[in-house]
Amino acid sequence: MPESALLLDDFRVPRLLYGTAWTEDRTQALVALALQQGFRGIDTANQRRHYHEAAVGAAIATVVQQGLVSRGDLFLQSKFTFRLGQDHRLPYDSKAPTPVQVEQSLASSLEHLGVERLDSYLLHGPLQRVGLTKDDWAAWKAMEGIAESGRVRMIGVSNFTIEQLRHLVDGARIRPRFVQNRCYAARGWDGEVREFCCANGIIYQGFSLLTANQDVLARKQIIEMASRHHRTVAQIVFRFAIDVGTLPLTGTTDANHMRADLDVLDFRLEASEIDRIERLAAS
Numbered sequence: 164m165p166e167s168a169l170l171l172d173d174f175r176v177p178r179l180l181y182g183t184a185w186t187e188d189r190t191q192a193l194v195a196l197a198l199q200q201g202f203r204g205i206d207t208a209n210q211r212r213h214y215h216e217a218a219v220g221a222a223i224a225t226v227v228q229q230g231l232v233s234r235g236d237l238f239l240q241s242k243f244t245f246r247l248g249q250d251h252r253l254p255y256d257s258k259a260p261t262p263v264q265v266e267q268s269l270a271s272s273l274e275h276l277g278v279e280r281l282d283s284y285l286l287h288g289p290l291q292r293v294g295l296t297k298d299d300w301a302a303w304k305a306m307e308g309i310a311e312s313g314r315v316r317m318i319g320v321s322n323f324t325i326e327q328l329r330h331l332v333d334g335a336r337i338r339p340r341f342v343q344n345r346c347y348a349a350r351g352w353d354g355e356v357r358e359f360c361c362a363n364g365i366i367y368q369g370f371s372l373l374t375a376n377q378d379v380l381a382r383k384q385i386i387e388m389a390s391r392h393h394r395t396v397a398q399i400v401f402r403f404a405i406d407v408g409t410l411p412l413t414g415t416t417d418a419n420h421m422r423a424d425l426d427v428l429d430f431r432l433e434a435s436e437i438d439r440i441e442r443l444a445a446s
Contacts, residue, residue: 167428175238179401180205180238180412181206182370191218200418202421205240207276208241209254209269209275211250211252220277223239239278240282240283240285245290254267262308269281269314280313282316284310287321289322289323293326311337319341321368325355328359342356342368345371347376348379352407368410370411370412373413379443385400388440392430392432394430398423403436403440
């Protein structure tokens with residue numbers, strides 16, 4: 164199996180995902196550009212407040228029509244977002260029970276993306292910062308049913324604390340296959356959650372690896388490491404993420420940066436370098 168993919172339940176998941184949040188009217192052009200540069204994993208959400216999922220689908224349709232990729236080449240991931248995370252442009256009936264909202268949101272995502280099946284479907288954060296509510300459980304149970312129906316290949320969560328993740332894994336009928344969190348160096352690169360994921364067969368997806376860590380990435384140690392490998396600091400960070408078992412997301416809008424991000428698969432860090440980056444925030 165080439166390093167460009169992870170094998171998960173006999174399904175190939177790309178080693179980097181292209182994230183589509185906060186790009187608004189540029190979404191269609193940027194997703195098409197990312198696919199043209201070589202990305203095959205796309206992350207979106209049915210949350211018009213921060214994503215333009217229909218534009219993601221339009222980009223995919225265009226690139227497929229051009230013959231550059233087929234649906235089978237792609238890993239497509241979307242999310243169900245509770246009302247508190249939405250604006251007025253809801254993909255479901257706000258008065259409907261939570262399981263119905265999940266079903267309606269999924270149906271809308273499938274229509275937006277022009278597909279019959281998603282590869283991954285995430286619960287886009289719990290309703291509160293501590294614990295899981297009855298609506299969190301209702302949403303998860305609905306997602307379990309959707310997974311069993313075959314309309315999504317795998318399910319997971321986003322923006323979960325370690326306590327919430329443990330609670331979910333203990334009570335779920337189908338365990339999450341992915342956890343997607345913002346990854347802060349100052350918090351040990353979310354080490355406790357990553358460790359739990361590794362021990363429980365869950366793939367950790369890290370976002371904001373660059374934007375959330377600007378101070379740490381300006382450190383002399385990382386700059387010297389990048390120089391030694393003839394790479395950029397961003398490439399060092401994404402390579403580090405892969406080496407510690409993280410599936411990184413990037414939302415770059417620059418074609419050169421897109422290619423550079425994918426090029427991290429062409430080199431490796433030494434064990435001592437990985438350890439140094441793990442400990443950067445504490446030094």
